[in-house]
Amino acid sequence: MSNQLPAALIASLEGLPGFDRAPFEQVHAAAEKITSLRFNPLKVRTAETQESILSALSASNATQIPWSSAGYYLSQRPSFTFDPYFHAGAYYVQEASSMFLEHAVRATVDLNQPLKVLDLCAAPGGKSTLLQSLLNEQSMLVANEVIKPRAALLADNLSKWGAANVVVSNNDPRDFSRLPGYFDLIVIDAPCSGSGLFRRDPELIPEWSPENVALCSQRQQRILADVLPALKEDGILIYSTCSFSKEEDEVILDWLADHFELENVPLNVPEEWQIIPTVTDKRNCTGYRFYPNRLKGEGFFISCFRKRDMAHTAKRKETKMGVVSAKERELLSSWIRLPEGYSYLPHQDEMLILSPMVATEIAFLQQQLYIRKAGVKAGQPGKKELIPDHQLAMSPMVAAEVPVVDLELKAALQYLRKEDPGIDTPVRGWALMRYGQMPLGWAKILPNRMNNYYPKELRILKDISGL
Ligand SMILES: C[S@@+](CC[C@H](N)C(=O)[O-])C[C@H]1O[C@@H](n2cnc3c(N)ncnc32)[C@H](O)[C@@H]1O
Known part of the structure; x- marks a missing residue:
């Protein structure tokens, strides 16, 4: 697959803050694959556990992502399918730039408060798992996805993450108008033309066109207009895309400032992170651009606003x-x-x-x-x-x-394939199957066999006989 970027895309980026054509094209041609993951603080509580997971992934020399408290770059891409910790929800494999959401949330929201948070375009769950890790137990995350099969994947990923302060919904953005003034924080990681991912996924390049950028920009406005009534007065809106196009980034910020009582909130971003601030032509709104030739991550854009108008609140019927x-x-x-x-x-x-x-x-x-x-x-x-x-x-x-059975790597992978690993254990009845102390799922152990209760739809399909 060629990494040749569309000429119309390059032409449209000329003059944008931080855009530098030659190194931008070079970094796409070189097509380096960057792998990063973010640990789940509910399950990985000590530096020793982090170390043993990283060494199981042959990634002991992992380095921390500067803007993330739990995110690490790996020096090569391991097979996550064959890592039981992956199936245990010990970490989420997430692109590094998008982990900057943590910095934006910490800078704009009081995380000690009980918060209602909406992640509107949430599947497969990268930002939702990150948001969940930042929230306290008194807060609630509503993770929403409009496309039904993607909502199922989102629910699976959040089940694996393991938190009880999460709700997953499958609604169109306009349905949230039924929740006026409800959320303290709304994150919109909008569907976009995806140019920020062209280095990682060059197969997306042929789908790019200026017409699609225009369509995405209109859709982004519609989504924002639909959901903004659900934000509380003084609530925070965080808007992000993985597009480099001005029409989906700066133009949207100006459109927001023009049409709603929103105050743009600039962030403090250390210069050495090489994230480029961009100020919009019309309304002086600040957003942040991530270029793969400047930092170790894919293309990304993010900006924050505070709602300034009175929000209506919903009337509620008490239910038993x-x-x-x-x-x-x-x-x-x-x-x-x-x-x-x-x-x-x-x-x-x-x-x-x-x-x-x-x-x-x-x-x-x-x-x-x-x-x-x-x-x-x-x-x-x-x-x-x-x-x-x-x-x-x-x-x-x-x-x-609750009885537990600790499995070695091969037996853990057999369990995750929904096979009977034939373990020798005195445990009988229901037991929690674990790998490295991390729960994988349930089994019922009978005298002569094991009934494997690992969910069929999650099982590993790849052959493990060569391992
Ligand atoms: C950039 S992706 C979200 C990625 C996700 N936030 C994460 O970090 O894993 C955008 C999401 O918006 C959804 N989407 C597509 N059209 C939409 C629409 N009209 N309204 C709301 N969401 C939409 C897509 O299905 C997709 O899951």
């Missing part, structure tokens, strides 16, 4: 929550270490674990949105036992008395 019986509570207590303030919610024949704000908000949200996932699914409580859900295994809430 389902009741959890004393017997169910007792059954659940042998499986779950419920953090303080968290609660159970029976839903159909299953039991959910909700963080405090999700518990308060879920009935209201369900009246307004199509909810795909709320909190963590604990499982199906039966008469005698709980059939535990995979989401519970992925959460940090499994009780310490």
Whole structure:
């Protein structure tokens, strides 16, 4: 695949802040692949665990990404499929520039407050997992994706991440007008023409055209106009794209400042990061441009605003929550270490674990949105036992008395292929399968075999016999 960039793209970028044609073209021609990942602080709590994950990936010489507290560059791309830690949700493989969202959020939002946060264009979940890691337990993230199969992928990735303060919805941006003045922070990582990813994915290059840039720009305006009523007064809007085109970046900032009571919020960005500030022609709004020839990351653009007009707030009907019986509570207590303030919610024949704000908000949200996932699914409580859900295994809430079986690499990969690794263990009944102390999923161990409860749709399909 040729990395030849469209002449019309190059011509349109001439004169933009920080654009330097020759090194920009060279870096695309060289097509260096940069690999980076971000650790999950819910699961990776010590430097030793980080080190053992990096050494399992043969990446002990990983270096930290300057604008991210948990993001690292790897010196080569390992096979993530064959790393059980990847399937355990110990990290998210994310492009480095987009991890700058952390810096933008820390600079504009008081993370000590209980916050309602919307990630509007969220699939597959890179920004959502990052936002979740920044929020406190009293806050709530609504991760939304309009395209149904992509919303399913988003829900899977957030289940793997393991947090109970997350709701996944599958709605069109305009549906959020039913939640006026609701969110403290809205992140819009807009669908765009994607030129920022051309070095990494050259197969996207033939799809680029000036007409598509114009279409994307119109769509970005529509999405923003649809969702802005859902932002609180003084709430923060963070807008980002992976496009270099002015029509999707600076022009959108001017359009926002022209049409809404929004105040642009410039950020403090150390010069050595080589992120280029750009100030718009008309309204003096500041955004930030990321060029792959200047920093170690792909093309990206980001800008922040504070809402200045009075927001209306939604009227709410009080709804009753389902009741959890004393017997169910007792059954659940042998499986779950419920953090303080968290609660159970029976839903159909299953039991959910909700963080405090999700518990308060879920009935209201369900009246307004199509909810795909709320909190963590604990499982199906039966008469005698709980059939535990995979989401519970992925959460940090499994009780310490639940039996565990620690697997070596080969057995862990066999388990993840939904095979019976034929382990020799005294454990009988339900057990948490682990690799390097990190839960992978459930199994029921019988005297002569193991029933593997790893979700079929998540199993590794690649052959592991050569490993
Ligand atoms: C740049 S991607 C989001 C990437 C994601 N934030 C992440 O970090 O993993 C943009 C998302 O917007 C969604 N999308 C496409 N058309 C949309 C529309 N009209 N309104 C809202 N979202 C849309 C796409 O399906 C895609 O998932």
